Amino acid sequence: MVSKGYGKFKVKSYSSPVRANRFVYELTYGHIPEETMVCHSCDNPRCVNPIHLWLGTNKENQIDSINKGRGNKTPMIGEDNGRHILSYSDVINIRNRYKNGNVTQKQLGLEYGVHHSTISALVLKKSWK
Numbered sequence: 001m002v003s004k005g006y007g008k009f010k011v012k013s014y015s016s017p018v019r020a021n022r023f024v025y026e027l028t029y030g031h032i033p034e035e036t037m038v039c040h041s042c043d044n045p046r047c048v049n050p051i052h053l054w055l056g057t058n059k060e061n062q063i064d065s066i067n068k069g070r071g072n073k074t075p076m077i078g079e080d081n082g083r084h085i086l087s088y089s090d091v092i093n094i095r096n097r098y099k100n101g102n103v104t105q106k107q108l109g110l111e112y113g114v115h116h117s118t119i120s121a122l123v124l125k126k127s128w129k
Helices: 020-029 058-067 088-100 105-112 116-123
Strands: 006-009 037-040 053-056
Touching (some): 006 020, 020 037, 037 058, 053 058, 088 105, 088 116, 105 116
Antiparallel strands (some): 037 053
C-alpha cells in the first residue's frame, strides 16, 4: 500500500495502516510524540533507513524543504495563485454585498462559481486576508 509516496502496511495492534517510516523509527528509537513527524534527511518518502529518519514538527519539515530548495519560499495566494477563481475586486465586492445583508453566502457562491464555504472563509477573513 502506498500513500503520497510513503509505504504503508497493516499491523494487527494498530487501528489503521501504518507508514513504514514511522514504524521503523519507533522500532529503532522508540516512541514518537504527538504532533511530531518522521522526516527524511534523504528526501525519499519510501526510505526506511533509520539513519535517514529524524523527528520534527511540520514547520521544521517545511523549513528543511525550503533550505534544500524544494519548497515554495512564498505561498502563492490570491491572484498570484494560478488556480484562483476570484479576483481581488470580486473578494471586495462579495464582502461588501454580504455585509449589506441583501444576499446569502449560498447565493454569492452560486453567482461566483464557488462553494458557499469559500464565501464563508472570505467574509470571515480566513482567506484572502
